[in-house]
Amino acid sequence: MLTKQELLEKLANKYDDWFNMAHSFKISKANAEELVQEMFVRIFDYVKDPQKIMYNETEVNTFYIYITLRNLYYANIHTSGKKNPIVFTTDEITDDNFKGLYEDSMDIIEEKKELEESLERIETIVNDWYWYDRGIFNLYYKKGMSMREIAKETKISLSSIFNTLKNAKEVIRTKTSRD
DSSP states (O other), X not given: OOOHHXXXXXXXXXXXXXXXXXXXXXXXXXXXXXXXXXXXXXXXXXXXOGGGGBSXXXXXXXXXXXXXXXXXXXXXXXXXXOSSOOOOOTTTOOHHHHHHHHHHHHHHHHHXXXXXXXXXXXXXXXXXXXXXXXXXXXXXXXXXXXXXXXXXXXXXXXXXXXXXXXXXXXXXXXXXXXX
16 A cells, blocks of 8 residues: 655656646646645645556556646645745736636536536436335435345345346436447
């Protein structure tokens, strides 16, 4: 299992990549360095399981690092009162900086809208089911109970619960698939 120290060493080996990412936010080199250093501190302080930000045993999840840098960048622009905020000068904050944020935000809004529509379609499908199937499905997905917990609490056989959920997934998959 990867330790925090080993993770920091892997991150340090790719410092130039992280610096280039930060510098791509159209900030000065000094502020890009500060941002990367703040990212190192954040990861060390808040990542409890270093393995979760790895693609595999040797490769760091670059997207995770990018998102961390981006979030720190925007947090530093919009927050005040932090102990040691990175101070961006007004000539560093341009429309170009926010164009990426706007585009990212629009993508997130669109993805959220699609997800909400999918969840509404699933809810409509589930509401049309027989009470038994709907109840098992809701216990499993909405309440997060395991099949064993449902069997123990409801006194329904595990195989019946398994088959019900298997059929439910297939119905949802069939009715929500897109061409």
